Amino acid sequence: MNLKNLETFIWCARLGSFRAAALKLNATQPTVSMRIKNLESAFGIELFDRTHQSNKLTPKGRELLQYGESIIKLIDEATSRVANTSHVSGHVKLGVTETIAMTWLPDLVRQLDTNFPRLRVELEVGLTNVVWSQLMSGEIDLALLPGPVRGVGLVSQSLGLVDYKWMASPKLELPDRDLTPTDLKSQSIITLSSDSNLHNVISDWFKQSGADHWRTTVCNSLSVVSSLTIAELGVSLMPPEIFQDQLSRNQLKVVETKLPLNAMEFVSCYPTTGQPIAAQIALAAQSCSTFRSLN
Known part of the structure; x- marks a missing residue:
């Protein structure tokens, strides 16, 4: 069995198409098709159900996929333990x-x-x-x-x-006590977009107390989130580990809340x-x- 053919089969199964596998492996689509045919010939089976337009695996194809992934994983482990890294x-x-x-x-x-x-x-x-x-x-x-x-x-x-904490500019007027989601609901929440886990964490935090309508300023950069927060434009959920300098210079402060947040x-x-x-x-x-x- 040729390992290159096996690897190609696994990528075809994983990515769902010969074309995507070809792009991943930096190979032509005819080359990928030939490798699959060679692998099928070696085992005397069909790996893909060709009655469907999509690359749906046959039962034998699914079985080989499990073995193939185990084989590749073992080879990777052997390489990582034995190979001279300076030659990689x-x-x-x-x-x-x-x-x-x-x-x-x-x-x-x-x-x-x-x-x-x-x-x-x-x-x-x-x-x-x-x-x-x-x-x-x-x-x-x-x-x-x-x-x-x-x-x-x-x-x-x-x-x-x-760990993530709510933060704000010390100049931003907030009640001097542990705040609730309802308290923060009146502020603009500066956060990353919905493509970020952080956005979902914030959304869930507000929903826990029923305060699910919150005003947001959305961007795609944590450093921009911090800059807007320092500029008193709202409050944000950020990791103190990253912003220790801003906290020590009193550009930011941690806003304590009653509802705890789990570490990520x-x-x-x-x-x-x-x-x-x-x-x-x-x-x-x-x-x-x-x-x-x-x-």
């Missing part, structure tokens, strides 16, 4: 959300430069849903984002917990059929993370 080369695309980009991402890039000097790392910084979509479509090889994540053929590892867990996530280097980058991310441990 190629190109890997890493998707991260802004909370990581603004904290320990430089340390991770520095460690990757040291451990894998011949590896070219390309970074994509975006909101949670955008990074997740890029991972699912094969545009990136590994994602660092808020969890939990669920999906077939994915490996996920915790990167720790991040961040994770690394990559497909079992992805690049072998992804597992090693995930381990490096764990070692570089400054987020609070689950234990």
Whole structure:
């Protein structure tokens, strides 16, 4: 059995089309089709139900997919444990959300430069849903984002917990007590767009008390959220870990609330059929993370 054919089959099954697999593997569509035919010939079975326009797996195809993902995962584990990392080369695309980009991402890039000097790392910084979509479509090889994540053929590892607090400018006139969602409802809530986990956390927090109609100023950058908050344009939910300087300079203050907020867990996530280097980058991310441990 040819491993390249097996990998191609897994990507076809995962991405849902030969065309998408061809783009992911940097191959032509006829090449992908030939690899699938060769794999089918090797096993004497049909992997896809060709009576459907979509690439629907046959029962034998689904069975082989499970074995194939296990085989690729074992090969990746062997590579990560045995290979000389200084000889690892190629190109890997890493998707991260802004909370990581603004904290320990430089340390991770520095460690990757040291451990894998011949590896070219390309970074994509975006909101949670955008990074997740890029991972699912094969545009990136590994994602660092808020969890939990669920999906077939994915490996996920915790990167720790991040605490979020309501913040405002000290100049903004707010009641001098622990506030409720109803209290904050009268303020403009500065937040990331609905493509972010943070937006959903805020929405759920207000709905818990029945205050589900809240005014928002929406953007796609956490640094812009902080700038607008400092400018007294509203209140925002942000991680104090990132904004310690602004808090110490009295540009921001923590707004205490009666209804507690749960910490947000961040994770690394990559497909079992992805690049072998992804597992090693995930381990490096764990070692570089400054987020609070689950234990």
